């Protein structure tokens with residue numbers, strides 16, 4: 429059995445998540461990268477891709493379950509999936525602000541909860 433650390437990174441289709449996944453894989457970790465749409469995913473060497481939308485509780489639970497079935501545990505969770513909203517508060521709609529919090533705050537909480545609850 430491998431002693432490699434099991435690392436889960438959300439949002440590896442681009443940006444910080446993708447770069448982080450590459451880095452952990454190069455260091456010899458067992459890396460699972462989550463992606464919203466697996467059909468559009470570009471493979472990353474040494475990274476197993478798992479479909480997950482962090483705004484969808486059932487999707488998060490299914491994704492974490494899939495990882496746990498394969499790796500049995502998670503050592504490191506990197507919450508990188510997120511959206512960016514730039515603009516003055518008075519120019520931002522409540523719907524836009526809610527999307528930001530649903531993704532960047534509650535989405536992160538959901539993946540952390542699932543990661544610790546499903547054992």
Ligand SMILES: NC(=O)c1ccc[n+]([C@@H]2O[C@H](COP(=O)([O-])OP(=O)(O)OC[C@H]3O[C@@H](n4cnc5c(N)ncnc54)[C@H](OP(=O)(O)O)[C@@H]3O)[C@@H](O)[C@H]2O)c1
Nearest residue numbers: 439440441442443444445464481482483508509510511512
């Ligand atoms: N880059 C910076 O300098 C910087 C600085 C401070 C904070 N941040 C924050 O850090 C986060 C990541 O930044 P980034 O530059 O890496 O952004 P990015 O390149 O836009 O990557 C965001 C990632 O999150 C995924 N994502 C978005 N909504 C999702 C959802 N509901 N479920 C699952 N995955 C979802 C995206 O997937 P899709 O391809 O499916 O959309 C993408 O893989 C953002 O919240 C950003 O605001 C970034």
